């Protein structure tokens with residue numbers, strides 16, 4: 001039977017994302033994954049993760065106090081006890097957090113460009129670092145070892161640009177790569193960043209949303225089974241800028257994606273969507289950060305994940321920080337997981353910190369539910385065969401994110417991917 | 428005319444203490460157009476009978492048979508039974524995450540009929556069926572049974588009954604948890620389905636009050652996994668006055 005206890009903290013979803021019965025909040029414990037690697041006793045950061053606004057923030061776990069630096073040496077070596085690595089199995093990171101990243105970075109190809117340009121520049125170019133600064137050790141390590149940077153520019157005032165950047169990995173030697181996406185003032189565009197092939201890759205993607213620009217970034221982690229990928233998406237949203245960011249992750253052995261959005265002017269808006277589908281043995285982790293540092297900005301976060309198979313593991317952590325100066329903020333974040341089989345585990349931790357009372361609204365929700373025999377029986381007792389029943393549930397669940405994409409080819413490809421993933425459970 | 432025939436049905440379930448026999452030889456024949464009421468105390472096995480007919484995997488048939496116009500129902504999968512024309516309105520309808528009512532109803536209707544319903548008439552049919560059952564239009568966009576109250580879930584079961592047009596409907600305590608107004612609305616729905624489709628009905632209930640709205644042709648008293656007595660509508664009146672004590676006190 002389904003556990004009917006529903007635990008939704010904060011406000012009810014205003015996203016049209018109804019909560020799922022039997023869903024409970026999870027994920028406050030240290031993952032056993034890193035216990036072997038860790039040497040320090042449990043304490044400090046890891047022991048007090050969850051803080052709920054009202055100015056009662058705990059200094060050492062507050063997102064405001066997290067270290068940022070371009071210099072990898074500023075970050076201590078990782079043990080797995082750190083707040084932001086407590087769910088990540090460091091042993092499976094392919095050394096991205098500690099080794100020299102001297103491997104060949106995956107090829108990058110641009111298609112569909114009309115006005116957009118792609119340049120290769122030195123890491124000393126002024127645009128590198130213009131939108132972001134590493135927020136963890138892997139990102140800083142990638143920064144240090146990236147041989148060059150690619151810069152994609154969407155020209156000012158252009159509209160209707162839709163381009164695809166494809167990373168094709170061909171080597172599993174640990175490598176680093178750096179991309180800067182600049183959406184110049186008042187431009188309107190869609191940038192698809194596709195990741196295929198095999199890699200062991202630490203990646204930084206800076207996203208600079210200039211004044212009045214409207215940018216959609218769709219990042220597909222569609223890697224081959226053996227890929228290891230740690231990626232920081234560092235976004236700066238300037239006055240009246242609008243960023244819609246969609247992370248879609250289903251490929252790879254381990255993917256750790258950390259999208260982080262910083263407002264840098266009033267009137268900005270950020271939407272962070274995500275869809276992940278984890279199979280047996282996969283570790284798919286999404287840790288996002290929305291930094292409300294200026295007045296009158298809006299953010300909306302919704303990630304949905306499906307899991308199946310033994311040791312499929314997903315992690316979602318949503319840090320939303322509404323700083324003292326961010327009056328008039330409106331913010332909402334939610335994560336919903338659907339566990340399709342036994343043996344899969346979804347960790348979900350929303351962290352909402354509010355340092356001012358003068359906001360329009362803020363809320364969070366996290367639910368994890370299970371598709372079980374009773375659901376199946378109900379649908380089948382209405383004439384629906386087992387395969388169709390399963391598809392109905394999973395497609396219905398993920399559709400809310402799929403329909404945000406609005407690029408027909410990608411929506412189709414995702415639908416096919418979901419079918420393929422489901423076919424794996426049928427057998 | 429169709430016939431659903433249950434013969435000497437024995438059913439057990441797996442419990443922590445081992446196998447437990449719940450149905451101990453049930454025989455019952457229902458023809459389309461007939462309404463049979465099954466009445467009995469809690470725990471007598473009424474839901475077990477209903478779920479076994481629908482094919483719930485928890486229940487194991489150890490002997491006996493269920494046939495629909497001679498076809499072996501026990502050989503059919505759960506979905507095949509539904510497509511063969513059987514419908515179970517559940518005592519505790521299940522909440523299904525991620526699936527909207529609209530999508531669910533259309534998918535089920537397509538499965539049952541073997542072809543997709545014509546969109547325009549279907550949408551109209553759903554709307555008018557919902558109105559008659561006093562179900563808010565907003566429910567169409569909600570997920571199946573998700574967050575519905577007990578009474579709303581029961582109405583939605585009857586909505587499906589009206590839309591899917593089964594040959595045989597098993598209503599498992601559809602009346603429980605309904606106030607008088609809701610009971611009337613739901614009963615009218617069952618009566619409509621019966622008139623329109625010549626449906627055979629197996630009405631499972633603990634109380635007699637629903638029998639004021641849905642008139643049974645036959646009443647079976649169910650005690651300890653067996654039919655203890657059967658008769659016409661007048662048997663229900665006697666139960667109303669006397670309760671089940673008479674049956675429970677019979678020495679084994």
Ligand SMILES: Nc1ncnc2c1ncn2[C@@H]1O[C@H](COP(=O)(O)OP(=O)(O)O)[C@@H](O)[C@H]1O
Nearest residue numbers: 440442449467468469470471472473474475476
């Ligand atoms: N899953 C189960 N585990 C253990 N006992 C069960 C289970 N399901 C039903 N039973 C038992 O079987 C008997 C009949 O139950 P049920 O068919 O639900 O009766 P009714 O619907 O008439 O109230 C009861 O004694 C009940 O406790």
Ligand SMILES: [Mg+2]
Nearest residue numbers: 473474518600
């Ligand atoms: Mg019952």
